[in-house]
Amino acid sequence: MANLMANLGLAFAILGAALAACLAGAGSAIGVGVAGQAAAGVVTEDPNKFSKVLVLQLLPGTQGIYGLLIAFICLSQVGVIGTPVEVSFAKGLMYFCACLPMAIAGLVSAKFQGQASVASIGLVAKKPDQFGKAMIFPAMVETYAILALLISLLAIMGVSNINI
Amino acid sequence: MAVLQMQRISICALKKNRKQILETLQRRGVVEITDISPQDSVFTKADTSQAKAQFEKNAATASQALEVLDTYEPLKTSMLDMFAGQALLSVEDYEAFSKERDEVMRIANLLVSLNKKVAENKAEILKLQAQLDALTPWLGLDLSLRFTGTRTTAAFIGSLPDEQTLEAVYTQLAEHAPEVSAVNVDLISQSKEQTCVMVVCPRADAPAVEEALRAMGFVRPASPAKEPPAERKVMLEQSQAEAEKAVAAAEEEIRGLAGMRDSLRFMVDYFSTRSEKYDAIGRLAQSRCTFLLSGYIPQRDCAALEAELGGKFDISIEFETPSEEDDAPTLLKNNYMAQTVEGILESYSLPGKGEIDPTPIMAVFYYFLFGLMLSDFAYGAMLAIATGVLLVKFKNMDAGLRNTMRMFCYCGISTAIWGIVFSSYFGDVVTVVSRTFFGHEVIIPPLWFTPLDDPMRMLVFCMAVGIIHLFTGLGIQLYQHLKAKRYMDALAKVVFWYMLVGGGILFGLSTEMVISILQLKFMLPAQVGSIFGWVAVIGAIGIVLTNGDSKNPLVRFAQGLYELYNVTGYLGDILSYSRLLALGLATGVIGSVINQMGSMAGGGVIGAILFIVVFLFGHSLNLGINLLGAYVHCNRLQYVEFFGKFYEGGGRKFQPFAPHTKYYKFKEDIHNG
Numbered sequence: 058m059a060n061l062m063a064n065l066g067l068a069f070a071i072l073g074a075a076l077a078a079c080l081a082g083a084g085s086a087i088g089v090g091v092a093g094q095a096a097a098g099v100v101t102e103d104p105n106k107f108s109k110v111l112v113l114q115l116l117p118g119t120q121g122i123y124g125l126l127i128a129f130i131c132l133s134q135v136g137v138i139g140t141p142v143e144v145s146f147a148k149g150l151m152y153f154c155a156c157l158p159m160a161i162a163g164l165v166s167a168k169f170q171g172q173a174s175v176a177s178i179g180l181v182a183k184k185p186d187q188f189g190k191a192m193i194f195p196a197m198v199e200t201y202a203i204l205a206l207l208i209s210l211l212a213i214m215g216v217s218n219i220n221i
Numbered sequence: 222m223a224v225l226q227m228q229r230i231s232i233c234a235l236k237k238n239r240k241q242i243l244e245t246l247q248r249r250g251v252v253e254i255t256d257i258s259p260q261d262s263v264f265t266k267a268d269t270s271q272a273k274a275q276f277e278k279n280a281a282t283a284s285q286a287l288e289v290l291d292t293y294e295p296l297k298t299s300m301l302d303m304f305a306g307q308a309l310l311s312v313e314d315y316e317a318f319s320k321e322r323d324e325v326m327r328i329a330n331l332l333v334s335l336n337k338k339v340a341e342n343k344a345e346i347l348k349l350q351a352q353l354d355a356l357t358p359w360l361g362l363d364l365s366l367r368f369t370g371t372r373t374t375a376a377f378i379g380s381l382p383d384e385q386t387l388e389a390v391y392t393q394l395a396e397h398a399p400e401v402s403a404v405n406v407d408l409i410s411q412s413k414e415q416t417c418v419m420v421v422c423p424r425a426d427a428p429a430v431e432e433a434l435r436a437m438g439f440v441r442p443a444s445p446a447k448e449p450p451a452e453r454k455v456m457l458e459q460s461q462a463e464a465e466k467a468v469a470a471a472e473e474e475i476r477g478l479a480g481m482r483d484s485l486r487f488m489v490d491y492f493s494t495r496s497e498k499y500d501a502i503g504r505l506a507q508s509r510c511t512f513l514l515s516g517y518i519p520q521r522d523c524a525a526l527e528a529e530l531g532g533k534f535d536i537s538i539e540f541e542t543p544s545e546e547d548d549a550p551t552l553l554k555n556n557y558m559a560q561t562v563e564g565i566l567e568s569y570s571l572p573g574k575g576e577i578d579p580t581p582i583m584a585v586f587y588y589f590l591f592g593l594m595l596s597d598f599a600y601g602a603m604l605a606i607a608t609g610v611l612l613v614k615f616k617n618m619d620a621g622l623r624n625t626m627r628m629f630c631y632c633g634i635s636t637a638i639w640g641i642v643f644s645s646y647f648g649d650v651v652t653v654v655s656r657t658f659f660g661h662e663v664i665i666p667p668l669w670f671t672p673l674d675d676p677m678r679m680l681v682f683c684m685a686v687g688i689i690h691l692f693t694g695l696g697i698q699l700y701q702h703l704k705a706k707r708y709m710d711a712l713a714k715v716v717f718w719y720m721l722v723g724g725g726i727l728f729g730l731s732t733e734m735v736i737s738i739l740q741l742k743f744m745l746p747a748q749v750g751s752i753f754g755w756v757a758v759i760g761a762i763g764i765v766l767t768n769g770d771s772k773n774p775l776v777r778f779a780q781g782l783y784e785l786y787n788v789t790g791y792l793g794d795i796l797s798y799s800r801l802l803a804l805g806l807a808t809g810v811i812g813s814v815i816n817q818m819g820s821m822a823g824g825g826v827i828g829a830i831l832f833i834v835v836f837l838f839g840h841s842l843n844l845g846i847n848l849l850g851a852y853v854h855c856n857r858l859q860y861v862e863f864f865g866k867f868y869e870g871g872g873r874k875f876q877p878f879a880p881h882t883k884y885y886k887f888k889e890d891i892h893n894g
Contacts, residue, residue: 112849119850123803126810138817189568189856196857203800207680210806214676 066149067135073156074131077209081124081163081202088117088171095175099182109181109188113174116195120167123206127159130210134217147221155212162205170198224578225519226542227549227875230526232514234536239505239512242534243498243878248887249529250879251522253550257506257515264506264513269499276496279326283488286329286481289336293472294479304626306617310487310885318487325484332478335471342464342471349461356457358410358417359442359450366445375427377434379441380415390418390437397433401426486884494880501878517543517875519552549574551872559584561628564621569860570870575705579697579868583859586690587628590858592635593686594804594851597645597812600844601636604629617886632851642668643805647840648812657820658829672806677740679802687798688726690858691791694866695719701867713767720760722791727753761785794862800854808847815839 096110129138131152136142144152177191230252234242246252259265310318318325359366362378370376381390390406401422409417422430446453506513518526518540527538543549551571553563559581572578595601608630612623640646644667655663672679695715702711729735731750745753768784769777819835822828864870880887 115846115849116853119807119846122807122811122846125814126807129810129814187568189565192853193857193860196853197861199854200797200800203803204796206803206807207799210803211676211680 066144066146067137069146069149070131070135070144070152071137073153073160074128074135074137076160077124077131077156077163078128079124080160081127081167082121084164084167085118085121085124088120088167088169088174089114091171092117092174092178095178099178102182106181106185109185110178113178113181113191113195116174116192116199117167117170119199120163120170120202123202124159124163127156127206127209127213130213131156134213145221148216148219151216151219151221152213155209155216157209158205158212159202159209163202166198166202166205170195170202173198223554224572224576224872225521225552225554227517227552228520228523228540229543229547229549230514230516230518230523231539231541232530232536233511234514234534236507236510236512238534238536239502242514242530242536243501245530245533246526247494247498247501247878247880249522249526250877251526252516252518252878253876254501254504254514254516254878256504257513259506263508265508266505267502267507269503273496273499273503276492276499279329280489280492280496282326282333283329283485283492285336286332287485287489289332289475290479290482290485292336293475296482301611301615304611304615304618304622306615306619306622307882307884307886308617310887312887315887318484319491321484322488322491325481325488328478328481329485329488332475332481335475339468339471339475342468345464346461346468349457349464353454353457353461355443356450356454358412358415360454361409362417362419363449363451364419365447365449366442367447370421370424370427373424374421375424375430377420377431377439377441378418378445379434379439380417381434381440382415382438384411384413385416390416393437394420394430394433397436398426398429401429401433404430490880490882490885490887494882497878497881516878517550519875521554545574548873550875552875553578553580555580555584558631561624561631562587564624564628565856565859567874569864569868571872571874573869573871575701576869576872577697577701577704579864582693582697583863586693586863587855587859588631588635590686590690590801591632591851591855592637592639593683593801594854595632595636595808595847596639596643596805597647597808598637598640599647599650599840600808600847601633601638601640603633603844604636604848605631605633608633636851639805643670643672643809644668645809645812647836648809648814648816650812650816650836653813653816653820654832657832658824660824672802673809676802676806679805680799681739681741683798683801684795686801687795687862688722690798690863691794691866692719692723694863694868698867709767713764717760717763717767718791720756721764721788722757722760724753724755724757724760725788728757761788794865797862798858800858804847804850804854807850808843811843811847812840815843 092114096114099110100107132138134142135144135149135152173195177194180191181188232242246254257264257266358380364376364378366378368376368378387406387408390408391404394401394404394406404420404422404426407419407421409419411417420430420434448456504514523540527540530536530538551573553566553571555563555578562584563580565587566578566580566583592601595604608626612618612626612630618626644665646665652662652664655661670678695718699711699715702708702715727745728750730741731745731747731753733744735741736744764785765778765781767781769780771777771780815835818839819832820828822831
């Protein structure tokens with residue numbers, strides 16, 4: 058039984074890592090997807106705006122990368138990548154919880170950052186010289202993904218120092 | 222560090238010198254001409270819109286002609302050409318080019334009309350093809366489709382719906398017109414959609430047969446030709462060949478004119494320059510023999526312009542300091558290092574009236590924060606070298622682009638330095654390669670510490686950087702208040718905030734809780750802490766008491782309380798700098814992930830090949846994405862957190878009357894460039 062509990066710990070930790078990569082990645086896919094549709098529309102009218110709208114399209118893509126980052130750190134902490142370590146049930150659950158901020162905030166913020174990007178792409182289509190400002194609106198949304206990343210990161214690092 | 226002082230300039234001169242004076246002004250490009258509204262009947266404004274429109278039309282024609290050339294005879298361009306900038310044109314070349322302008326414009330029009338001809342003929346070919354397609358089912362018929370019969374017989378040529386056999390057609394005819402005795406049906410062609418037939422019957426039966434055919438869905442061919450189908454086909458094919466020949470000839474002619482590209486480019490510049498000049502003329506107030514010009518000029522250029530114009534013409538020039546109501550434009554002047562981020566400032570907003578130019582201070586923080594976010598020696602070095610090479614290779618690069626390139630070059634240097642401080646070289650490539658391929662691990666020690674091993678320390682450092690950044694912003698606000706002698710504002714909006722936020726932070730550093738959260742190794746003594754605590758309290762009370770502007774003391778108190786609520790804003794601002802940690806870690810960790818993936822196949826030749834492929838692909842992706850992230854979030858920290866503390870902007874950009882050319886730079890204006 059104790060053995061099973063220990064294995065469950067590892068399973069929960071991996072579930073957390075998987076959720077961080079999946080949900081944040083899915084959010085980014087949604088965000089980049091809708092922004093890409095808007096960007097393609099602008100480029101049909103004016104191919105010269107390609108580089109500008111591409112930058113705006115890419116902005117919601119970072120959540121997926123943050124998710125990957127959390128997943129990777131989590132996996133390496135529990136020894137799935139690198140040297141295997143013992144993960145207790147409680148510790149595994151902690152890792153799982155530590156991954157949640159990135160997973161959930163990543164999903165939601167990427168989706169809405171994508172919508173902000175769509176609006177900014179519309180702005181650049183009409184006023185290309187306002188590119189600097191257009192970039193800031195989606196970046197505002199990303200702040201919350203960054204805060205979630207920070208908490209997930211600190212939590213995973215903290216959990217690995219706890220002896221349970 | 223400066224917003225240049227503007228002067229109002231008024232010029233009064235003789236009309237006969239108008240052309241030369243305006244040309245001198247345009248060449249020097251230091252005066253922004255404003256509209257004068259004539260106040261009496263002596264001065265009027267010339268309507269130059271017609272001439273201007275003509276020049277604009279010419280410029281448009283020349284650029285259309287260039288587009289035509291680019292379509293049929295594309296220039297071989299590489300990605301790097303976008304950095305090349307404008308070619309220089311000497312005065313002699315300018316003269317030579319402008320002499321042949323009528324000829325060049327004739328060619329430009331010719332190119333445009335040739336292009337139109339190509340388009341028309343291509344449309345014609347398509348039309349003919351459609352006619353040919355419609356004719357195909359009738360090719361078996363050796364009569365004209367208009368044939369309706371002889372004296373005694375009536376003929377119906379047309380199609381029936383669906384594929385039908387001859388027998389079926391006879392049967393249906395017999396059903397619909399049983400009284401008709403003699404009828405002959407010839408099948409001409411069949412397809413899934415239709416059956417083409419010719420039905421012949423005696424004239425007398427014609428109405429009955431027609432009725433029957435209509436009931437069967439008989440349709441006559443659309444727009445039948447006089448000639449039999451086969452003959453018609455030959456004719457159509459001939460016209461098609463002719464149209465194709467015309468297209469080929471026109472395209473050949475267009476290609477033959479490819480040598481005119483340079484002249485056409487010159488024409489675009491020439492006519493847009495002239496149109497600008499006429500726009501300027503339209504802004505002058507003119508009498509019979511004189512004209513008045515009014516505008517803005519940076520103070521540093523006043524003397525030189527006065528000397529040049531005064532020496533050559535009979536002219537009266539006056540300078541005066543713009544009044545408060547004047548909408549004077551803004552021009553920045555910064556040293557070589559700081560100039561580069563002027564573009565970043567400009568895309569936020571230029572300094573408004575009475576504001577200082579924050580560019581130099583911003584530049585320092587910009588490079589610092591950018592490097593901290595990307596923080597990898599190899600990425601930074603690559604960025605700096607790539608932009609450096611472009612800068613050296615393309616001397617004529619457009620000024621705006623040049624600034625951007627230089628900015629990224631400095632950002633790259635800063636990134637490389639931070640990379641050494643935190644020991645990041647393509648992530649951890651040195652460690653991974655030495656372990657995988659050479660068997661013993663080499664670790665380059667960081668100059669300071671590795672953020673991934675001690676993220677809390679890094680977080681505290683980032684927030685400390687943030688506090689310095691924010692306090693610098695507040696400091697600029699203080700300076701502006703003091704300069705304008707608004708001492709009360711300086712106290713209420715800056716000094717009390719310094720006391721509250723600064724005192725609060727230092728008080729926090731004396732408490733057990735904050736120290737343990739931040740995992741700091743030092744702690745302020747309790748007495749010192751309580752002193753700062755009181756400082757913060759005084760600051761808070763000061764803010765509440767001084768920030769209201771209502772006459773009613775209760776409302777004023779409420780306004781003060783509301784202002785105090787901004788303390789949450791400070792908390793948010795400081796936390797916002799945690800992105801420095803997150804983005805910095807992201808670069809390093811993703812780099813490490815890439816290295817680890819690359820080393821999965823172990824050592825040996827195959828391992829090395831896999832490593833190189835993964836390395837190249839992965840790190841270019843990582844660099845690209847993190848470069849974008851660092852740029853965007855660096856801008857955000859400047860715009861939102863830093864500018865939020867002192868900067869309003871709203872200045873109007875100085876747009877001097879100058880030749881705004883697209884392809885060439887006329888050499889004369891190098892002297893004052």
